Amino acid sequence: MTSSPSSDSDPSDPNRALTETRFSDLTPSLSDEVLEALTSSGFEYCTPVQAATIPLLCSYKDVAVDAATGSGKTLAFVVPLVEILRRTKNAKPHEVLGVIISPTRELSSQIFHVAQPFISSLPDIKPVLLVGGSEVKSDMQKIEDEGANLLIGTPGRLHDIMDRMDILDFRNLEILILDEADRLLDMGFQKQINSIISRLPKLRRTGLFSATQTEAVEELAKAGLRNPVRVEVRAETKSSGNLTSSKTPSGLHIEFIKCEADKKSSQLVDFFIKNKSKKMIVYFMTCASVDYWGVVLPRLAVLKGLNIIPLHGKMKQSAREKALATFTSLSDGILMCTDVAARGLDIPGVDCIVQYDPPQDPNVFIHRVGRTARLGRQGSAIVFLLPKVQTSQFVCLFIILHLPNFT
Numbered sequence: 001m002t003s004s005p006s007s008d009s010d011p012s013d014p015n016r017a018l019t020e021t022r023f024s025d026l027t028p029s030l031s032d033e034v035l036e037a038l039t040s041s042g043f044e045y046c047t048p049v050q051a052a053t054i055p056l057l058c059s060y061k062d063v064a065v066d067a068a069t070g071s072g073k074t075l076a077f078v079v080p081l082v083e084i085l086r087r088t089k090n091a092k093p094h095e096v097l098g099v100i101i102s103p104t105r106e107l108s109s110q111i112f113h114v115a116q117p118f119i120s121s122l123p124d125i126k127p128v129l130l131v132g133g134s135e136v137k138s139d140m141q142k143i144e145d146e147g148a149n150l151l152i153g154t155p156g157r158l159h160d161i162m163d164r165m166d167i168l169d170f171r172n173l174e175i176l177i178l179d180e181a182d183r184l185l186d187m188g189f190q191k192q193i194n195s196i197i198s199r200l201p202k203l204r205r206t207g208l209f210s211a212t213q214t215e216a217v218e219e220l221a222k223a224g225l226r227n228p229v230r231v232e233v234r235a236e237t238k239s240s241g242n243l244t245s246s247k248t249p250s251g252l253h254i255e256f257i258k259c260e261a262d263k264k265s266s267q268l269v270d271f272f273i274k275n276k277s278k279k280m281i282v283y284f285m286t287c288a289s290v291d292y293w294g295v296v297l298p299r300l301a302v303l304k305g306l307n308i309i310p311l312h313g314k315m316k317q318s319a320r321e322k323a324l325a326t327f328t329s330l331s332d333g334i335l336m337c338t339d340v341a342a343r344g345l346d347i348p349g350v351d352c353i354v355q356y357d358p359p360q361d362p363n364v365f366i367h368r369v370g371r372t373a374r375l376g377r378q379g380s381a382i383v384f385l386l387p388k389v390q391t392s393q394f395v396c397l398f399i400i401l402h403l404p405n406f407t
């Protein structure tokens with residue numbers, strides 16, 4: 001079944017976030033294979049970022065896209081990428097035609113899976129997922145044996161593979177996508193990205209996607225894109241009767257809880273007791289805090305039966321994957337994590353984001369809360385604040401971000 005767009009009168013209707021443009025209405029037209037793959041995934045109408053971006057990339061324009069979290073950016077680049085690769089015929093096994101770079105292993109793997117049904121409609125194109133956490137030699141062997149026409153991965157592993165493997169031929173590369181560009185730069189990948197870009201042909205299409213714009217992203221756009229068209233899509237939210245544009249989704253309600261330092265942990269436990277039936281993500285500052293709470297909480301009798309799942313970047317790759325898969329499959333439970341799970345992850349049915357340790361950076365705030373209220377759905381976000389300093393910092397942050405729905 002496909003969804004249909006509807007008026008914005010019902011805030012609980014996820015289809016509010018869709019435009020009235022069908023994928024089949026776009027110009028240049030999409031191929032029958034892509035339209036079929038969209039239909040069988042239940043996608044008929046475009047989100048605003050998809051309606052704006054797909055035609056541009058498909059008609060040889062570079063794009064720099066700035067759109068709210070959960071607005072459908074992944075398909076906004078997967079669909080044109082697949083259409084562009086469809087036009088190339090008889091790709092040789094080691095001829096790389098497309099590269100998608102994203103900041104984390106989880107996000108790369110998510111993109112790989114979203115892209116799979118579309119790529120499988122391309123007979124000659126072999127996609128490869130390249131992320132850390134596994135032996136680089138096994139990736140190399142796989143590429144050597146099976147070929148690679150589309151590389152999807154994190155900058156470190158991609159760069160490493162490009163460095164080690166002369167067999168890969170980038171001369172006919174058609175398209176480069178930089179997803180979550182600001183995070184790529186925040187995480188210190190500038191050098192690897194510059195080096196990857198320097199090995200790619202200049203005559204290519206490039207799409208740069210981000211939910212937040214920073215000066216560094218602007219610099220990267222200048223260096224890697226040619227006369228890009230800027231696409232900016234903001235959620236529209238009613239605030240004091242006026243329609244304003246917001247960097248956070250319109251179905252998101254934000255609250256903060258003021259607490260004394262010595263009461264903070266008991267307030268967190270109380271919050272969990274009151275919200276036992278919800279699916280929640282709780283953010284902590286450090287991996288050590290996640291480990292600590294991951295041991296302590298399951299031992300509390302009052303939280304017996306609750307699914308509590310830790311996830312941070314110092315866990316083994318297999319444990320990270322398992323944690324994410326388990327949490328994704330649950331209808332209620334708590335994911336205790338660091339910012340390794342702040343961006344891009346598309347986990348269904350998250351009701352609430354709890355920021356036990358508030359972030360320093362407004363952009364991190366946007367990405368964390370963006371794990372709920374996705375594609376027009378409703379969700380809430382709670383921030384724990386210590387009196388005075390943190391509270392005044394956050395009042396400033398709410399003003400900077402034009403956050404309308406908060407109490």
Ligand SMILES: Nc1ncnc2c1ncn2[C@@H]1O[C@H](COP(=O)(O)OP(=O)(O)OP(=O)(O)O)[C@@H](O)[C@H]1O
Pocket residue numbers: 003018042043044045046047050068069070071072073074075211343344345346370371374375
């Ligand atoms: N045209 C569409 N119709 C219906 N659902 C869609 C459509 N496009 C995307 N979705 C769904 O919306 C959700 C959010 O999409 P996506 O993960 O691409 O968002 P995003 O903009 O990349 O978010 P973030 O900034 O957090 O990474 C996904 O579950 C996706 O399947």
